[in-house]
Amino acid sequence: MRYFLELSYSGKAYNGWQIQPSDPSVQRTLQRALSTLLGTETETVGAGRTDTGVHASYYVAHFDTERPIDDPARFCYHLNAILPCDIAVSGVRRVRDDAHARFDALSRRYRYYVTTKKDPFRNDTALRWTLPLDAERMNEAAALLLEAHDFTSFSKLHSDNKTNLCRIDRAEWHRRGDLLVFTIEADRFLRNMVRAVVGTLLDVGRGKLSVEGFRSVIEGRDRALAGGSAPAHGLFLTGVRYPDDIYLDPTNH
Numbered sequence: 001m002r003y004f005l006e007l008s009y010s011g012k013a014y015n016g017w018q019i020q021p022s023d024p025s026v027q028r029t030l031q032r033a034l035s036t037l038l039g040t041e042t043e044t045v046g047a048g049r050t051d052t053g054v055h056a057s058y059y060v061a062h063f064d065t066e067r068p069i070d071d072p073a074r075f076c077y078h079l080n081a082i083l084p085c086d087i088a089v090s091g092v093r094r095v096r097d098d099a100h101a102r103f104d105a106l107s108r109r110y111r112y113y114v115t116t117k118k119d120p121f122r123n124d125t126a127l128r129w130t131l132p133l134d135a136e137r138m139n140e141a142a143a144l145l146l147e148a149h150d151f152t153s154f155s156k157l158h159s160d161n162k163t164n165l166c167r168i169d170r171a172e173w174h175r176r177g178d179l180l181v182f183t184i185e186a187d188r189f190l191r192n193m194v195r196a197v198v199g200t201l202l203d204v205g206r207g208k209l210s211v212e213g214f215r216s217v218i219e220g221r222d223r224a225l226a227g228g229s230a231p232a233h234g235l236f237l238t239g240v241r242y243p244d245d246i247y248l249d250p251t252n253h
Contacts, residue, residue, distance in 0.1 A: 001064065001065055001066070001067075001068060001094060001097065002062055002063070002064050002094070002095050002096070002097050002098075002099055003062065003063055003064075003065065003069060003092050003093060003094055003095065004060050004061070004062050004092070004093045004095050004099070004101060004242075004246075004247075005030075005044070005060065005061050005062070005063060005089060005091075005092050006058065006059070006060055006089070006090045006091040006092070006093070007030070007056070007059050007060075007061065007087060007088060007089045007090060008055075008056055008057050008058060008059060008087075008088050008090065009026050009055065009056050009059065009086055009087040009088070010055050010086040010087075010124070011026070011050060011051075011052070011053050011054045011055045011056070011232070011233075012053060012055075012086070012124050012233070013086060014026050014029070014052070014053075015052045016049060016050050016051050016052045016053075016054065017046050017048075017049055017050045017056075017059075018046070018049050019031075026046075026050075026056075026087060027044055027046060027061075029083070029084065029087060030044055030061065030083070030087065031043060031044050033079055033082040033083045034063060034079065036082055037075075037078055037079055037082060038065055038067070040065075040066075042063050042064075042065065043063065043064075044061040044062065044063045045061060045062050045063075045100065045101050045102060046059065046060070046061045046101055046102065047059060047060045047061065047101045047102055047105055047108065047237075047240045048102055048105070048108060048189070048237075048240075049191065050237055051191070051192065051195075051232055051235075052232060053231075053232030053233050054232045054233075054235045054236070054237070055125065055233075055235065055236045055237070056236060056237040056238075057236050057237070057238050058237065058238055058239050058240065059237055059240070060101050060105075060240045060242075061101050062095065062099060062100065062101040068094075069092055069094070072091065072092045072093070075092055076089045076090065076091065076092060093247055093248075093249055094247070094248045094249050095246050095247055095248060096245075096246055096248060099242075099246045101240075104242055104243065104246055105240050105241065105242060106187065106241045106242060106243060107169065107185055107186060107187055107239075107240075107241045108185070108186065108188070108189060108237065108239065108240050108241075109170075109183065109184070109185040109237070109238050109239035109240075109241075110183075110184050110185075110189070110194045110235060110236065110237055110238060111181055111182065111183050111184075111235075111236050111238045112127075112181070112182040112184075112194065112195075112198045112230060112234050112235050112236075113125060113126035113127070113179055113180075113181055113234045113236070114126060114127045114128075114129045114133075114179065114180040114181070114182075114202075114234060115127070115128050115129070115178055115179055115180075116129060116130075116133075116178050116179075116180060117178045119178070123233075124233050125233060125234070125236075126179065126233075126234050127230060127231055127233070127234040129180075129202070131206050132206070133180065133202070133205035133206060134204075134205050134206075134207070135173050135174075135175065135180060135205065137204055137205060137211060138173050138201050138202075138204050138205040139172055139173050140211050141201055141204045141211045141214040141215075142171040142172055142173065142182070142184075142201060143171070143172075144211075144214060144215050144218060145168045145171040145184070145197065145218070146168050146169070146170075146171060148168070148218045149165050149166070149167070150164055150165055150218075150221055151164055151165075151166050151190055151193055151218075152164040152221040152222065152223070153196075153217050153218055153220055153221055153222055153223055153225055153226045154190065154192075154193045154196035154197050154200070154223070154226055155190040155191065155192065155193060155196075155223060156190070156191040156192035156193075156196075156223075157223050161190055161191070164190060164221075166186050166187060166188050166189065166190065166193075167186060167187045167188075168184065168185070168186040169185050169186060169187075170183060170184060170185040171183070171184045171185075171197075173201075182198055182201065183238075184197065185239070192229055194235060195229040195230045195231075195232065195235060196223070196226050196227070196228075196229050196230075197226075198229075198230040198234075198235075199226070199227040199228045199229050199230040200214065200217060200226045200227035201214070201227075202227065202230065203227040208227075209227070
């Protein structure tokens with residue numbers, strides 16, 4: 001039987017989601033906890049990679065078990081008791097046996113947080129920015145992402161992508177008090193793509209790059225044209241959407 005596990009984690013102590021040969025990862029930590037709870041070696045497949053230091057307020061991974069989980073709340077309680085404090089499981093749901101946490105995802109949503117004041121409680125969760133930013137101009141540039149399809153200019157060099165084509169459905173900045181938050185949603189993302197987009201949009205916001213210059217970056221399909229990558233600690237995966245018929249239980253999701 002296959003289950004989707006819903007979780008969140010702080011990426012500070014991990015070299016990303018995916019298992020590394022020697023460095024700590026969220027996936028390895030989760031698999032060890034699941035294997036302990038289920039009493040058998042258990043592998044997981046995640047909704048996608050998150051880079052070193054990137055957080056997730058909502059993440060999905062699937063795993064298989066021969067024993068049905070009759071009490072999801074109790075299962076999550078015991079799994080959380082095994083997991084370290086920087087990983088938390090919020091739900092477990094039975095899905096179709098062929099359901100796939102990565103390939104069946106219809107879209108993923110990320111948010112990047114920029115704080116405009118010194119805040120000791122956001123050192124690990126937001127980029128501190130002291131220069132003036134023109135949010136209106138940044139939104140004007142971000143809107144161009146919805147018209148684009150090829151995002152080679154924002155892809156990590158020498159990645160093993162089969163294609164650099166993506167469909168972006170949402171890309172916008174908005175203010176939350178002292179926070180400036182960038183939300184982006186797409187059918188798929190390339191490695192380092194969101195951080196490269198944010199870094200280049202910050203160049204627009206501080207006047208280093210014009211809106212038309214941002215368009216030229218997109219059309220140039222060259223990573224060297226884009227700005228530097230924004231630091232990982234300000235980035236969160238905040239949503240993954242699946243088709244309704246993937247779930248075998250009636251619980252809302």
